[in-house]
Structure formats: C-alpha cells, structure tokens
Amino acid sequence: MTRWKALPVLLVVVALLAMGAGSGGAGPARGGTLTMVIGSDPPSLDPHRTPSVNIAHAVMYETLVTVDRRTGEFIPGLAESWEVSQDGTAITFKLRRGVKFHDGTPFNAAAVKTTFDRLVSKETNAPGASWVGTLTRTDVVDDLTVRLVFSKPYAPIFSSLRISFLAILSPTAIAKMGADYGQNPVGTGPFRFKQWIPNDRIVYERNPDYAWGPAHYKNRGAPNFDQLIIRIVPDESTRVIAFERGDIDILPGAPARDARRMMREGKFPFIQIPTTSGTYLGLNVKKPPINDVRVRRAIGHAINTDEVARIALEGLAVPMLSPIAPTIWGYWDGVKQFALNHDPDRARALLAEAGYRPGPGGAMMKDGKQVEFTVWTYARMTNVRVAVVLQSQLRTAGIKLNIEQMEPATLLASTQRGEHDAILISYGWPDADILYYFFHSSRLATTNRVHYVNTQVDKLLEDGQTTVDTTKRLEVYKQLQRILLAEVPWVPLASELSVNFNQSYVQDVYYDKFGNLLLLDAYRTR
C-alpha cells in the first residue's frame, strides 16, 4: 500500500497569500542551498528497487515525458516527440540531442533500452514493473529513436511515463555499481546525487551541464541553487518547528492542524493543492451483514462525507463522490446524480427492506441483533478521527460500528485473507486504472480487499486498460463509476488537500498538477 500513498499525485489549484512579489531588479539570484524536508527515507534511490518514489528521485532523474504545470498536458521531457502506432501497441520516441548523464555517459536510445529492459526483467523483479503494463520489449531504432512495444494496448502508459519509476538511468552506472547502484544513483536531472546519510539527509549538488529543462520553465538551464538538501525528519511536529525556525526552506504536506494554524497566522507563503489520494470505507462483500447490498447502500446513505472532510480532516479535504478522486484522470462529473447522498431516513428505509426493525434506542435489529460491523484501520491520527466520525453518523441510522486499529503490514495481510468486515484506508494514483487493482477478480488475493467479483466489472476494467481512444476510455470509466456506486463495495469518503509552505525568501517555487515540486526557476533572495 505504500505505493499508493507515497505517490501523492496532486493538482495545483490555488496559490494564495504573500508570495512576496519578486520586486523588479535583475534576474533571480544564483547560489545558496535549498533545504526541504520529508518524513522518511526512500527505500532506495534505484527506481527499480523501491516500492515508492518521491521528490528524492524526482530532483535527480528525468522521464521521457513530463507534464505542463499549467495545462496538465503531456510535454516533452527527455523525448522530443512521440507517436503512437495505429493499433496502440507501439510508441516511438524521438529523443533529445545533447543530453548527458551526471557521470558523462551520453543519453541515447541504448540508455532507454537498458533502463526499460532492466525494469521489466524477471531478475530485477522491480516493484515498479507494473507501471509499464504490457510492455514486452524496447527496440533501438537509431541512436536517438526508441520504440516501446506492448503485447496489447496499455492505455494508462502516459500517466506512468512521467513517474520516476520510469526514469532513465545511466547504463554505465548500472553496470559498474551492480547491487550498490541505489546508493550511487546517476540520472540526467538538474541536481546530481552527492551524499546520503540514512535517516538524516540526502544531499545533491547543481548539475552545471544541465541545459534541457522542460518548456514550462523560464530557466531551462542549470538550477539557481548550488546545493539541495532533503532532510529526513519522521516526527511531523518536529518538521513543522524546524520549518518555523528557518532551518528548513520548504515544508511540503504540513499536518492538517499545524497547516490550519500557520495559514491563519499568515507568516509564511503557502500553496494548497488537491491530491489524487482518496480515503474510502471498503466493505467486504462476503461478510454478513454487509454482504447484503441494501445494508451497504444504507451505510452509504448514513455517512455524511461533508462532515468527514470538515471535521475529521480539519477542512483540508474535499468530499469524494466517486471511488475516483476528482483530480484523477477518469473522474466523471456526472457521477453526482448517482452519488450516495447523506440521507439517514433513506438508510433506515433500506435497512427495513433488508428485514431490520427499529429496536431500543433507535437501533436497527433483526433476530434480536443490531446491524453491526467492525472497521479495521491504521493507527494513524487522521484515520482514527475519520473512523470516529463515521461511528457517530452510523449510530443515527441505527447501525453499530466498531473500530479496530492495527499496524499496516498486519492490516494488509489480514484483509487479503478476507478476515475483516471493513477497512478504512487511503490510496493515491494518477489514473482511473487504479480501479483494476481494487475490483478486478484477478486481484482477489492481493489488492481486491473487498472481495468483490463481478464479470461485467472485470470486462470494463480490462477495456479501460486497452482502450487507447480517450473519449471511449472515459465512457468505460463512467459506466464503472455508476456500477460501483450502485453496488457499494466502497463508500468513497474524502480526498485530502496538501498544504505546502515555503520561506518568503524563497521565490518562484512551482508545483505541477501532480504536486511535484518544480525547482528550476526557484531562487533565494537572501
């Protein structure tokens, strides 16, 4: 599950407050160190040997395709242009000329092939291999042309292509370093790796040769900072204090309560961005009493997602109407008319239909027992708060909810075996194809934690992967969202917002629509 969570794919919506206005004068100042903070070490800086990628990879690696920070459209990264074959099973990339890896190795078609061959090889067994879907081979057409060949069309590929799992690595470094490549990573990005003190910091230095920045930057050459430090501070309160003291220049994803306070105090510029993460209540459709769809619908109508976002998540979230968060590709606005709106009377009526009768204290009873189920969740503050809000909402509809907290690896293993009634958890993903992992019957023993089997849904999920035409593909996901809201294997709850702060002396820090930090234009005024 780390993978969905560690990849907060976000969308920039508002940039508010005192951005300090870079008052006239010459261009941005050069030099200095930029320090930012994250909560935990990436397992490895080798994108093929880690279950999650984050900013630590993004500052030193580049991908063939990237995303325009304003329009959200795919724009050239290391590839200058690309062409998808008629049948959708091949993509040919023209590569950028003159790009060099940090170790001096030239970037070319062979480097792309070496990287992708390593990513999909059985020997590597890369956690990120699923991101390339049905990729079967990579062909070098000429020095600067490369073709990805798929066994059948894989529609989500462009959402994947810009993620660091698919970054291009130096073939020389891979060969030289072997198993230790993760501690000596070599990419083409604006910063090059210098030092990693585990659980403390990762240090990068400016790549002076960098001259191939994506078109959405003013500065397309080397970054302004001499050095970039990513500090690792696990405790969120300590992170906030280190930022407020000025030890840290950029604080991404401030904890909700501190974010609220700091937004109110107005001392630091900030930006609030929706994420592609979604928090949901997953209902095990095999377990009584929630194996009855009427009971599941009743649960859906008893829940008030507005309250979940406002109270449990401190207002730093938007209610989610569909299993797909509004920022994920494939979300359909028309889903509103099918959403499980808050309606406790409707919930009671549905329970009555399922044979439950009002008992003492408004409890809905059948055969002397109240309708009751248990939700499992991580012992993480926000999850627990959401669970408690749900508990009180369900009580007003006569449903009893028990809450059980556990440690992540135990939760994931036990839910795979279907021992649970319900699970409260979050995911983050750029594309509606995520539904395949959660609802396809082939994923029963793994990520299909609601143990949902529906042949029509299976078929649609497969179509979603192979339909390259985006209009037709969107139709597939519209249909899927309608079915899932009628069958209620999930009650979608809320999608969190990320609040990112920076010191006012740091200017021109941008985020793309996936929440990735863009640093080429950024500079310090002191």
Added chain:
Amino acid sequence: MLRYVARRLLHLIPVLLGISFLVFLLVHLVPGDPVRVMLADAGSPEQVERMRRQLGLDRPIHVQYASFVVRAVQGDFGRSIHTRRPVAQEVAFRIPYTVRMAVAATLVAVALGVVLGAIAAMHHQSALDYGTMVVALAGVSLPNFWLGLVLILVFSLHLRWLPPAGADSWLHLILPAVTLGTSSSAIIARLTRSSMLEVLRQDYIRTARAKGVGPRRLVYRHALKNAMIPVVSIVGMQFASLLGGAVIVETVFGWPGIGRLAVDAIFTRDIPVIQAVVLVAAVIFVFMNLLVDLLYGLLDPRIRYG
C-alpha cells in the same frame, strides 16, 4: 577474574542463539510479509513468488534459520530486504549515533540523579527532600515524546538556542540527551536517596561523625561510595534500556540511530535487519551487565569473582 569474564562471555553464545531463534519465529508468526511490503502489494502473484524465491523465503523456516546462523557466524548478515544495503553496513552506520546519545543521556541521568538523591538523603524528611522526590516522580512519569516536544518548543522555537532535529554537532545532542536522561535520572535519584539513607544509618558513619568528620566530607568521602553499589547496577541497566527508549526519542529528534532502524525494519518485516538489531541490543545488554558486575569489585573490595 579473567576466568570469570571468559565464562560470562561463553554464556553469551546460548543467549544469542536463543534470542535469534525467538525473533526468527516471531517475525514468521506475525501476519504481514516483507515481500508484499516491498512490492507495495501491486505485484502479481508470480512476482511475489519470484521475489520470495530470490530472497530464499520459500524454504522451510528451520532451513532459513540454519542458513542464517551459518552465515551470521561468518559475519555475513545479508542484505536488507527493504533497502538492499548490506545489513552490517546499516547497523554499523547507526551504532555510533545511538551510543553517543545513550552515553550523553546516561551522563545527564547520573549527574542529575546522584546530586538530587544525595541532597534528598542529606535533608531527610525536610521540604527539600519531599520537593526533590516530587520532581523525581514527575521525571519518571513524563512520557519521552511529550517531554521531547515541550523541550523543542521551548528551546528551539521560542528561545532559539538549540536545533530541533538532526545530528550534525554536539548542540544537536543536548535536547535528546536531556529528554532520554530525565526518566532515568528520576529512577537514579530515588535509588541514591534510599541507598544513602541506609548507609548514613550505619555504625561506621556514626563513628566518623563522632570523630568530628564534617558533614560534607562525611557524605562525599564515606557515604556516597558505599551508597553507589546498587546505583551502579541500575545505571548499567538504565544504559541498556536507554537503547530501547531511543526508539521514540530518535523519532522525535530525527536522530539517525538504531532505534529508528529497528522500527522501520519491523514495519517492513525486514527480517535480516530485525535479527541484526536484536542481536546487537542483546550483546550490549550482556556486556553492560558484565561491566556492572566488574565495577562492583572496584567499589567494594570485599566482592570476589569465582
């Protein structure tokens, strides 16, 4: 004495074997699996099987354990499943950090504890005595994570004297050492007090006092040394348990020590790392015990080692 040390070190072998076997069993009994964590559970069943085979996790438990022991004896602890770094490197890198913090915390604990305890004993049943013991009680009761955050709030954010996180300089060591040392200092203070009270009631102290030895000399020269025997043993134990308390303090202060390595390894079910950390902790525990026993002899010549 040497024979005694040798015999104690020989005891270490069955202890380590027993501990490593228990840990091995526990990690396998607990639900959750390192391969699923590593593949972020998006992996296909074939991918999971393949990785399990690559890591040798498909073999029966006793075979895995035997191969672990055989390699560990040769000093090879394998690679971390999660980070793919050599386990020995992961552990060796963090030990100096944790030891530095534990030593600093012990210094804080002993300095505070012995002084407070001695003061309380010398002013037995006075307001000073009760006051000191209330402070000590508070010290034991304050949870580390809370005390740590309060110290950060006061000394880092408001006074701006000390950094809240990191491990660059000795300045970074102060707050974690005080946080970690406080609860031990309270225990040491209480023990010093009761031990001092007992010693102060002994005949030789009365004799010394009758001979006209001044109160200061009486305490420092005659009483304190004898009162220290039980205190030394608790300091030894506290030092070892500081390594455990370090888990929380290291998280609050972003200190790259062995406690965080252990927690991360447990969350990711990283069996080789868990094994190594537990073994290191066991070795430290045993050595501290031995050291304490040897220190007794220095403090009290009557103690003999057979």
